Amino acid sequence: MATQNTIGRVAVIGAGKMGSALLAGFLKSRLVNPRKAVIVEHNAARRAQLEEEFPGVTCMQKATQLELTAGDICLIAVHPETVCEVLAQLRNRLGGALVVSIAGGVTIEQLQGALLPGSPVVRVMPNTPAMVGEAMSLLTPGEHVNKAALKLVVKLFESVGRACVIPEELQPAGSALSGSGPAYFALVATALTRAGVSNGLPLALANELSVQTMLGTARLLQESGMHTETLIDAVSSPGGTTAVAIEKLEAAGLRAAFTNAVNAAVARTFEQGSDHRADTNAG
Numbered sequence: 001m002a003t004q005n006t007i008g009r010v011a012v013i014g015a016g017k018m019g020s021a022l023l024a025g026f027l028k029s030r031l032v033n034p035r036k037a038v039i040v041e042h043n044a045a046r047r048a049q050l051e052e053e054f055p056g057v058t059c060m061q062k063a064t065q066l067e068l069t070a071g072d073i074c075l076i077a078v079h080p081e082t083v084c085e086v087l088a089q090l091r092n093r094l095g096g097a098l099v100v101s102i103a104g105g106v107t108i109e110q111l112q113g114a115l116l117p118g119s120p121v122v123r124v125m126p127n128t129p130a131m132v133g134e135a136m137s138l139l140t141p142g143e144h145v146n147k148a149a150l151k152l153v154v155k156l157f158e159s160v161g162r163a164c165v166i167p168e169e170l171q172p173a174g175s176a177l178s179g180s181g182p183a184y185f186a187l188v189a190t191a192l193t194r195a196g197v198s199n200g201l202p203l204a205l206a207n208e209l210s211v212q213t214m215l216g217t218a219r220l221l222q223e224s225g226m227h228t229e230t231l232i233d234a235v236s237s238p239g240g241t242t243a244v245a246i247e248k249l250e251a252a253g254l255r256a257a258f259t260n261a262v263n264a265a266v267a268r269t270f271e272q273g274s275d276h277r278a279d280t281n282a283g
Contacts, residue, residue, distance in 0.1 A: 008071035011038040019077030021131040025160035070096030087114035105272030135161030136178040176265030
């Protein structure tokens, strides 16, 4: 079965927050022409909203209304538990189109198993900062995806942030780190904000300080190439305020807590994969 070398039509199946954020980035980058974009959304109210949000984009109610061909891309942005059901509806309508799935925990094997033999598939784990063009997306191509097609998918996801290609065995750990990571950082920001408030800062100011400090630190690390431990040392004067604060965080087991959190997320990813496999076998 042929794989694509140029972008034709792009069909987004399920335009929730992530699906619509990705499409917005694709369109803004001009990699995708709105006249060649399709959204499949079963909810009538949401469909009407999408028609206003994305002028020129075709909105459909059912996946069975699609007719794609080689050179097209079909972005699967539905809940993981419904992926195989959706792919079964699309199975004979893809015509060699490249299937890109952002469903967490659904493996290449499971995706290909729901499609015709030889179907090109790319598994991607973006994260929610895609909504502001700052995503970290992890891509794994299936065996039927050629280099040119993979390059196009990477370029698409770079339109909403950064993207890198990794082997599938690293997807669970990558997902646990960057996929779930925004929630971890939001939790840290919340804790810092509350600590600031408890020490007399107004809530709005404490929140601004927490968020901007997080943003500035991330940019400093990214743009300078500085190692995280080096930055800690640079901020921490011996016996100073940062040093005593870091001692308290270490004593509270902060590093171990994050390790445990990521380990738990990785384990859950494997559990979800087993659940999807069981659902597929049951079908």
